[in-house]
Amino acid sequence: MTTHFQDLFMKLPIPLCWVASDGVVLQMNKRFESVFGYSKKDMPILDCWWPLAYPDTSYRDWVRRTWNEALALAEAEKRDIIPIEYRVRCKNQQTVTMEISGITLGDGFLATFIDVTERNAAQERVQHLAFYDSLTDLPNRRLLATRLEHLMAKLKRSQRCAALMVVDLDNFKPLNDRWGHAAGDQVLVEAARRMVNVVRAVDTVSRAGGDEFVVLLDEIDADAEHAARVAMDIARRLQTSLSAEFELSLDNLLARGACHRGSASIGVVLFDGRVARTESLFACADTAMYEVKRQGRNGVLMTRV
Numbered sequence: 467m468t469t470h471f472q473d474l475f476m477k478l479p480i481p482l483c484w485v486a487s488d489g490v491v492l493q494m495n496k497r498f499e500s501v502f503g504y505s506k507k508d509m510p511i512l513d514c515w516w517p518l519a520y521p522d523t524s525y526r527d528w529v530r531r532t533w534n535e536a537l538a539l540a541e542a543e544k545r546d547i548i549p550i551e552y553r554v555r556c557k558n559q560q561t562v563t564m565e566i567s568g569i570t571l572g573d574g575f576l577a578t579f580i581d582v583t584e585r586n587a588a589q590e591r592v593q594h595l596a597f598y599d600s601l602t603d604l605p606n607r608r609l610l611a612t613r614l615e616h617l618m619a620k621l622k623r624s625q626r627c628a629a630l631m632v633v634d635l636d637n638f639k640p641l642n643d644r645w646g647h648a649a650g651d652q653v654l655v656e657a658a659r660r661m662v663n664v665v666r667a668v669d670t671v672s673r674a675g676g677d678e679f680v681v682l683l684d685e686i687d688a689d690a691e692h693a694a695r696v697a698m699d700i701a702r703r704l705q706t707s708l709s710a711e712f713e714l715s716l717d718n719l720l721a722r723g724a725c726h727r728g729s730a731s732i733g734v735v736l737f738d739g740r741v742a743r744t745e746s747l748f749a750c751a752d753t754a755m756y757e758v759k760r761q762g763r764n765g766v767l768m769t770r771v
């Protein structure tokens with residue numbers, strides 16, 4: 467390298483590492499050392515880099531294979547090394563996600579590194595916001611709809627029954643009015659936690675909005691009578707869990723020992739893979755739930771489509 471380019475190489479604000487074809491690390495720039503913490507002392511040859519950067523052996527094998535393939539392709543087709551994302555362990559034990567690419571240079575290659583850790587985390591946050599309720603962290607309507615579609619496809623094959631429940635908390639507005647919105651929020655979060663504890667991991671507890679939740683019980687049984695008993699049993703357990711006292715532990719309320727005794731009205735619909743329109747499930751469960759409200763709240767009513 468001429469002095470001019472040597473200077474440029476060392477000072478460029480992205481990590482760079484130049485490796486010869488025999489695996490000798492010819493040079494890394496300052497940014498490489500500051501980002502990863504490794505210097506030429508740590509990695510005089512490329513073989514030292516792999517166990518440092520990728521301590522997990524199976525992940526390391528995958529990285530080496532994909533990197534070598536990308537490098538071979540770049541050499542064969544005389545073009546840049548295609549960028550691939552790798553999780554790299556730094557010397558300070560932190561892991562960063564890097565988009566690694568580069569160019570073939572001389573008889574070796576020059577690797578370039580772009581830190582995509584933050585970008586990926588932001589994408590995950592956006593993705594999460596699109597499918598989960600921000601208060602309770604439960605799946606939202608959108609994710610519920612997707613899960614219901616998958617379940618319908620499964621039920622068509624298995625010929626089993628499943629159940630959908632609309633769970634609406636009773637007298638939630640007076641709670642908000644008396645103790646404030648933050649206290650109401652706390653009850654919603656706790657109600658969500660309790661419901662999740664009642665159902666199986668394959669089931670879905672989602673928040674439909676306000677104080678209304680929708681619970682989807684995945685495949686229960688092929689025998690409709692037995693499935694109905696199981697669904698009713700779970701609905702009753704949900705009802706019981708929501709009737710237990712809610713402690714309101716907000717700072718300003720603690721002194722007053724505030725608590726809330728809630729209840730819920732639950733409409734259940736049992737169905738199988740023959741249902742043509744999933745909207746009808748929501749309508750049936752909703753109607754059943756409103757009937758419970760009409761009869762004085764705090765109850766469960768089941769219907770079938």
Ligand SMILES: Nc1nc2c(ncn2[C@@H]2O[C@H](COP(=O)(O)OP(=O)(O)OP(=O)(O)O)[C@@H](O)[C@H]2O)c(=O)[nH]1
Nearest residue numbers: 634635636637638639640642647648650651676677
């Ligand atoms: N704290 C809190 N309140 C909410 C939220 N979303 C909706 N609400 C309130 O929840 C209440 C729900 O209304 P309703 O279901 O009609 O009230 P309810 O008293 O439970 O009536 P019943 O269901 O007939 O027993 C409304 O007062 C909304 O303002 C929220 O995210 N947090």
